[in-house]
Amino acid sequence: MASAAKKKTVRTIPQQRTAMPQRDPKERARNFSEVACGYRLEDALNEAERCLLCPDPACVAGCPVSIDIPGFIRRISARDFRGAYDTITATNLLPAICGRVCPQESQCEGVCPVGETLEPVAIGHLERWVGDLAIAEGWASVPAIEPNGFKVGIVGAGPAGMACAADLAKAGCEVTVYEAFHEPGGVLKYGIPDFRLPNAVIDAEIANLRKLGVKFECNTLVGRLFTLEQMRDEMGFHAVFVGTGAGYPSMMGIPGESLNGVLSANELLTRCNLMRAREFPRYDTPLPLGGRVAVIGAGNTAMDALRVCLRLGAEKVHCSYRRSRAESPARAEELRHAEEEGIDFHWLTNPLEILGDGQGRVRGMRCIRMALGEPDASGRPRPVPVPASEFEFAADMVVYAIGTHANPIIGQTSKLKLDQRGYIEADEDLATSMAGVFAGGDIVTGAATVIEAMGAGRKAARSMTAYLGLRGGRPGAGRLFGIDLDEHNFARLRAA
Amino acid sequence: MYEIVAREDFSAATFLLEVHHPLMARAARPGQFVIVMAHALGERIPLTLADFDAAKGTVTLVVQAVGKTTREMQQNCKVGAAVHALVGPMGVPSRVAAAGKVACVGGGLGVAPMFPQARAFKQSGAYVIGIVGFRSRDLVFWEDKFRSCCDELILCTNDGSAGMKGMTTDGVRVALERHPDLGELVAIGPPVMMKACAEATRARGIRTVVSVNPIMVDGTGMCGGCRVKVGGQVKFACVEGPDFDGHQVDFDDLMARLTRFASEEQAALKRWSESCRMKAPAAPPEEPLELPDPFEEVAGG
Numbered sequence: 080m081a082s083a084a085k086k087k088t089v090r091t092i093p094q095q096r097t098a099m100p101q102r103d104p105k106e107r108a109r110n111f112s113e114v115a116c117g118y119r120l121e122d123a124l125n126e127a128e129r130c131l132l133c134p135d136p137a138c139v140a141g142c143p144v145s146i147d148i149p150g151f152i153r154r155i156s157a158r159d160f161r162g163a164y165d166t167i168t169a170t171n172l173l174p175a176i177c178g179r180v181c182p183q184e185s186q187c188e189g190v191c192p193v194g195e196t197l198e199p200v201a202i203g204h205l206e207r208w209v210g211d212l213a214i215a216e217g218w219a220s221v222p223a224i225e226p227n228g229f230k231v232g233i234v235g236a237g238p239a240g241m242a243c244a245a246d247l248a249k250a251g252c253e254v255t256v257y258e259a260f261h262e263p264g265g266v267l268k269y270g271i272p273d274f275r276l277p278n279a280v281i282d283a284e285i286a287n288l289r290k291l292g293v294k295f296e297c298n299t300l301v302g303r304l305f306t307l308e309q310m311r312d313e314m315g316f317h318a319v320f321v322g323t324g325a326g327y328p329s330m331m332g333i334p335g336e337s338l339n340g341v342l343s344a345n346e347l348l349t350r351c352n353l354m355r356a357r358e359f360p361r362y363d364t365p366l367p368l369g370g371r372v373a374v375i376g377a378g379n380t381a382m383d384a385l386r387v388c389l390r391l392g393a394e395k396v397h398c399s400y401r402r403s404r405a406e407s408p409a410r411a412e413e414l415r416h417a418e419e420e421g422i423d424f425h426w427l428t429n430p431l432e433i434l435g436d437g438q439g440r441v442r443g444m445r446c447i448r449m450a451l452g453e454p455d456a457s458g459r460p461r462p463v464p465v466p467a468s469e470f471e472f473a474a475d476m477v478v479y480a481i482g483t484h485a486n487p488i489i490g491q492t493s494k495l496k497l498d499q500r501g502y503i504e505a506d507e508d509l510a511t512s513m514a515g516v517f518a519g520g521d522i523v524t525g526a527a528t529v530i531e532a533m534g535a536g537r538k539a540a541r542s543m544t545a546y547l548g549l550r551g552g553r554p555g556a557g558r559l560f561g562i563d564l565d566e567h568n569f570a571r572l573r574a575a
Numbered sequence: 576m577y578e579i580v581a582r583e584d585f586s587a588a589t590f591l592l593e594v595h596h597p598l599m600a601r602a603a604r605p606g607q608f609v610i611v612m613a614h615a616l617g618e619r620i621p622l623t624l625a626d627f628d629a630a631k632g633t634v635t636l637v638v639q640a641v642g643k644t645t646r647e648m649q650q651n652c653k654v655g656a657a658v659h660a661l662v663g664p665m666g667v668p669s670r671v672a673a674a675g676k677v678a679c680v681g682g683g684l685g686v687a688p689m690f691p692q693a694r695a696f697k698q699s700g701a702y703v704i705g706i707v708g709f710r711s712r713d714l715v716f717w718e719d720k721f722r723s724c725c726d727e728l729i730l731c732t733n734d735g736s737a738g739m740k741g742m743t744t745d746g747v748r749v750a751l752e753r754h755p756d757l758g759e760l761v762a763i764g765p766p767v768m769m770k771a772c773a774e775a776t777r778a779r780g781i782r783t784v785v786s787v788n789p790i791m792v793d794g795t796g797m798c799g800g801c802r803v804k805v806g807g808q809v810k811f812a813c814v815e816g817p818d819f820d821g822h823q824v825d826f827d828d829l830m831a832r833l834t835r836f837a838s839e840e841q842a843a844l845k846r847w848s849e850s851c852r853m854k855a856p857a858a859p860p861e862e863p864l865e866l867p868d869p870f871e872e873v874a875g876g
Contacts, residue, residue, distance in 0.1 A: 261660035298662040326797035346798035363618040365839035
């Protein structure tokens with residue numbers, strides 16, 4: 080038995096973290112194939128050996144969804160791969176996605192004790208390997224679900240909505256996810272490019288949600304086709320989760336922004352990823368690309384935009400950021416990949432004006448050099464302009480990747496209480512001002528990460544099961560506090 | 576998939592599609608628009624609703640075949656066929672309040688979507704002056720529908736073959752002369768027409784509402800492609816419009832931004848006209864799942 084196995088220590092495990100094969104920067108920068116190729120079996124077995132199987136694992140506490148990490152790694156070592164998959168999917172239904180896009184360095188791997196002396200166990204790589212294997216083998220984690228009679232509506236088929244849907248479906252609720260686009264996936268589909276997260280992986284994970292009984296209704300703009308109030312009062316939803324994201328792109332407000340050739344990173348990425356403009360003219364959506372592209376901003380979205388432009392064939396791709404490399408909010412891996420691929424970074428550079436060619440098209444940017452000053456409200460050094468340091472550089476296209484605002488549609492069409500910036504107000508249980516309506520992800524917190532949105536979706540699912548009177552996924556009665564749910568509205572439920 | 580239940584061809588270029596969508600038929604309000612994706616490889620195009628009928632459970636779109644996508648729709652969107660995606664109603668509904676006398680101006684693509692507004696104004700008790708423009712008599716459509724909800728209809732044709740000879744803006748001039756007490760003007764059509772309407776009412780300070788139709792991808796406030804300058808501020812037409820104060824809209828900026836993809840649009844149309852005139856759009860190929868074989872034991876790569 081496992082208990083008889085010799086105890087592993089930092090000295091006895093493989094000392095080197097198993098590297099994941101990656102495509103060569105020169106080759107990969109011109110196509111959309113996934114950059115990180117994934118572990119092979121021997122890689123996974125080797126890396127699994129590096130886990131100390133701590134009895135009181137810090138990594139589990141570091142995971143926003145508390146995956147039993149030593150549990151699944153132990154099963155990889157025992158070559159019980161299906162068991163490893165079942166262990167992960169007990170708490171995270173989307174391992175192939177999370178293994179790719181979670182910032183593991185600041186979560187599970189950041190607290191791994193192996194990391195105190197060596198490089199931490201590559202938990203994310205192992206999770207992805209298990210997730211990919213499950214897709215290849217057609218495994219699905221479909222527990223026995225006993226319907227509890229509750230009907231739940233989810234607004235937005237992005238990471239928050241998908242995670243929330245998974246948990247509520249497992250708890251026995253009848254779950255319908257509404258999505259405005261023609262395909263589910265949200266930012267995973269329109270935002271994150273294939274070379275980081277292939278669409279096929281997202282579709283496979285969505286297929287798993289369907290196997291749990293989750294229904295996806297696309298082409299449905301909640302708020303305009305029907306309102307939250309109608310979902311609750313007329314459509315029979317006992318609870319609703321809103322995860323509409325913060326997709327409204329910010330502009331800088333500098334001269335020249337309406338020139339043709341200036342666009343948001345959201346537009347660029349949506350055209351390329353969801354609408355497949357990169358296969359124009361086979362697909363109808365166009366995306367003309369200038370020879371020289373300048374992307375403003377240095378977060379993850381900026382990294383995606385930069386690398387997409389490179390792959391679409393831009394000659395030169397510039398990144399301008401008003402702070403320095405150390406303050407870039409991008410994942411370390413994304414920044415490194417962008418540098419490897421030949422992106423031209425202009426740190427401490429702030430655009431003042433976008434210059435036109437006299438025909439309404441972009442010809443360049445006028446910028447100013449910045450220097451780091453005293454710390455600002457975010458704790459980072461405030462960038463201040465260097466006097467008389469203005470300069471111009473040529474660009475045929477300018478992409479804004481400087482952040483996003485709250486999407487306004489739910490606010491326009493419901494009585495949900497919003498904060499001053501338009502985000503939905505939610506309490507610590509993610510309950511909103513409307514009884515039975517919960518919200519989470521970017522539409523509550525402002526722009527954040529995929530896994531944080533998934534964490535919020537799962538947290539909301541817990542609050543919703545509690546609200547509906549269910550316990551931990553066990554089948555509940557069709558009554559709450561002794562009240563027949565078909566006969567009473569939410570306000571009365573809450574009052575009770 | 577959304578089924579096309581009726582179609583009517585008004586002319587060689589303009590056609591009407593009635594699409595089955597009971598929920599949207601019930602939710603739609605004048606001034607709102609939809610986004611249509613004709614087939615799985617298609618682009619998303621915004622179209623202002625031309626009508627909606629809650630009893631029949633249908634919404635009506637009037638399309639002008641001008642580019643690759645709309646010509647392809649003209650060829651393929653037959654009764655019994657379906658469009659791949661149809662989402663809406665989108666945008667803030669038009670403000671329809673009894674305004675005394677209202678001029679409802681529709682030109683080109685804007686004639687059909689003006690109808691629901693004219694009808695709504697009539698229902699709210701306004702005196703409705705309809706002003707619609709066509710190039711010539713054989714292109715005229717919906718004259719009876721407009722007559723049914725307008726107290727006065729000024730029909731304009733460029734060649735004078737029907738109604739008065741002149742452009743829509745000439746009709747506006749007539750209406751302004753006839754009705755010194757005009758309370759409001761709403762205009763839907765090409766930007767240059769809406770600009771001329773706004774200029775015609777500016778001096779008299781008549782409330783003037785225009786419905787802009789810029790390039791969009793999602794229609795939900797996410798891509799920012801539809802941004803327009805209104806009173807010096809940037810607005811997203813999809814979620815803050817499509818109706819704006821015509822006296823505040825920067826039409827030159829709007830017109831310039833409509834040319835963003837002009838060369839790609841021309842190239843796509845040319846390619847389509849030459850190569851696949853009679854072919855139905857190909858089904859999207861199965862996306863191969865490009866994952867490494869997790870059981871691959873060979874070292875390397």
